[in-house]
Amino acid sequence: MADSASSFSSSSSSPSTPPTNTAAPLPPTPNFTDDNDPSTTGYDPSARWSNYWNILTGRMTPAGQHAFREAAYVRNEARDCARSTEWRDWCFQYSPTVTFLREKIRDLNGDIGPDNVLCRRCPTRRDEKTGRWVRQGGGFSPEHGILICANEMRDRKHLEDTLAHEMVHAWDHLRWRVDWADLRHAACTEIRASSLSGECRWMREFWTRSHWKLTQQHQNCVRARAVQSVMNRPACKDDVQAVKVVNEVWDSCFADTRPFDGIYR
Numbered sequence: 078m079a080d081s082a083s084s085f086s087s088s089s090s091s092p093s094t095p096p097t098n099t100a101a102p103l104p105p106t107p108n109f110t111d112d113n114d115p116s117t118t119g120y121d122p123s124a125r126w127s128n129y130w131n132i133l134t135g136r137m138t139p140a141g142q143h144a145f146r147e148a149a150y151v152r153n154e155a156r157d158c159a160r161s162t163e164w165r166d167w168c169f170q171y172s173p174t175v176t177f178l179r180e181k182i183r184d185l186n187g188d189i190g191p192d193n194v195l196c197r198r199c200p201t202r203r204d205e206k207t208g209r210w211v212r213q214g215g216g217f218s219p220e221h222g223i224l225i226c227a228n229e230m231r232d233r234k235h236l237e238d239t240l241a242h243e244m245v246h247a248w249d250h251l252r253w254r255v256d257w258a259d260l261r262h263a264a265c266t267e268i269r270a271s272s273l274s275g276e277c278r279w280m281r282e283f284w285t286r287s288h289w290k291l292t293q294q295h296q297n298c299v300r301a302r303a304v305q306s307v308m309n310r311p312a313c314k315d316d317v318q319a320v321k322v323v324n325e326v327w328d329s330c331f332a333d334t335r336p337f338d339g340i341y342r
Contacts, residue, residue, distance in 0.1 A: 113144050114137065120144045134205065143210055147201060150228040154198045161196035161227035164236045169194075172237050173342070174275065178244040181336040185251035189244055193222030204309060211309060214239045217246040219257075242274035248336060260312055260322045263331040267303040268323065273337055295340075299331065 085158055115121040118141030119131040128145055131137040137145065150157075168175040169191055182189050201210045214235075216224045223243040230236045237283040241248050249255055256262045277298035300323060308319035
């Protein structure tokens with residue numbers, strides 16, 4: 078990350094306090110079933126197979142699909158968390174990206190490891206500005222460490238990308254004392270995390286998101302994810318402001334690949 082006005086300005090000579098092992102508090106689980114009317118939404122908690130049929134035939138409303146998904150998350154919570162914990166431990170042992178980032182975080186007197194990377198079920202939350210239901214793959218807290226949303230992890234590679242993304246945030250926070258309330262800081266670290274983690278590599282875009290463009294796809298993915306992340310922050314008024322902030326810091330932040338020598342994934 079270039080040491081310019083559009084980047085974080087603090088020096089690494091006095092890194093902030095490393096994340097602790099305390100579990101980050103999760104948002105309350107929204108209760109989708111209290112007001113659910115199966116005749117209206119197409120979701121009936123007592124009729125599992127008809128729910129699949131209603132989804133396939135388009136008879137289940139978005140509200141019904143949310144309720145169906147959240148019920149599955151709750152039902153499979155133990156399995157999802159155990160599986161994600163196994164993948165997390167594998168990453169800290171064998172993933173070159175994760176082990177490299179852990180080493181670089183330790184160089185800044187911090188540490189991210191299995192003790193402060195927690196795999197939990199993450200409920201869907203409603204965005205207060207747009208009213209949309211928002212799902213997330215993970216999060217970083219300077220006070221708590223990293224949260225991996227076990228119910229959203231498709232496979233080990235997905236978890237590896239998510240973990241690497243959050244570890245870039247951790248490195249940025251220790252290196253530059255990120256002000257997470259500052260949208261420019263938030264935009265810069267989101268650009269870097271999306272670019273360096275591997276989540277925007279061409280093959281993932283091709284196979285999981287059906288984005289087949291051969292040129293500029295990496296940049297387009299990074300920009301879109303950074304805009305979405307900034308837009309979800311309370312200080313951001315709307316998508317226009319999010320795009321403006323991302324554009325302001327784009328050149329220096331996208332070009333800065335530290336602690337890597339380049340974009341490898």
